[in-house]
Amino acid sequence: MFRRFLTTVALAATVLPLHAADMPKELNFGIIATESTGALRQMWQPLVDDMSKQLGIKVNAFFAPDYAGVIEGMRFNKVQLGWFGNKSAIEAVDRAGGEVFAQQVDADGAPGYWSLLITHKDSGITSMDQVLKNKGKYTLGMGDPQSTSGFLVPGYYLFTQNDINPKTHFSTVRNANHETNIMAVLNRQVDVATNNTEQLDKLKQTFPERYAQIRVLWRSPLIPKDPLVWRKDMPDELKSRVRAFIVGYGKNEREKAILKAIYNTGSFRASSDAQLLPTRQLELARVKNKIEDDTTLSATEKKTQLDDVNAKLADLNRQLAATDK
DSSP states (O other), rough: OHHHHHHHHHHHHHGGGSSSSTTEEEEEEEEOOSSSSHHHHHHHHHHHHHHHHTTTTTEEEEEEHHHHHHHHHHTTTEEEEEEEEEEHHHHHHHOOOOOOOOEETTTTTTTEEEEEEEEEESOOSHHHHHHOOTTTOOEEEEOOOOOOIIIIIIIIIIGGGGGGOOHSSEEEEEEOOHHHHHHHHTTTTEEEEEEEHHHHHHHHHHHHHHHTEEEEEEEEEEEEEEEEEEEESHHHHHHHHHHHHHHHOOOOOHHHHHHTTTTTTTEEOOOOOOHHHHHHHHHHHHHHHHTTTTTTHEEEHHHHHHHHHHHHHHHHEEEHHHHHO
């Protein structure tokens, strides 16, 4: 009888933390709007459901029409954790009390993914030179302003580095998610559009005939795989359980299949805000170029702003050096 009593106490102690006073009854898992809500729900809902069962807490998938909606959701505690791109994760960390805790790992071992500029194979555009040298001739589908691969990376490497302002260089610029931009190219609604290798790989697998109609004009330097972010003020016990679930997910064939459907994910690994340092550098370099080219600033104003940016870049360099040790 006493042994049975001890067993009961031990089981109670194991379960109790899930129902402690500081544990929420529900969690909202935010998912940035890379494509339609229906497509994203199909990819992420099985993992969200498994998380709910594992934690013993109801977990809801939270979708918004754009990246900012998920960032604002975290800021006002309508979203407690979620999937972001590196640029949108910076916003979540800086403005919404977020913290990176995990990172996607590609199923094929790729260290990251790449931003692209695409066109229809029958558009008559066969090289980047055509796009760069013909001001006012073409229309552009650009990504969400908080998108790493759809906006930040092409904005810097493709346009800023070539002294191009997309708003004046193209006859029309439309901002949309990756899926919409692919369809705009396929339907000849825009001449060129930003995208990424993850989205094109998915198109190749699901609609190979559509994929065959796409021509890639430009490919960026490597972009780190996407982070998962939670609110810093989540209870420590809950953080431990969420991290254990995420990092341990993919242990059987069913879970591996669920992950693979999420842009060819193989697993998740533990991460931190340090993952965002290279993207922060990229954003500051873009700001620096913008200041240097601003003819409306006085010499004093320009120096003050550049000194501030250079100090921030130096600080990021020190942080990156520390993470490499």
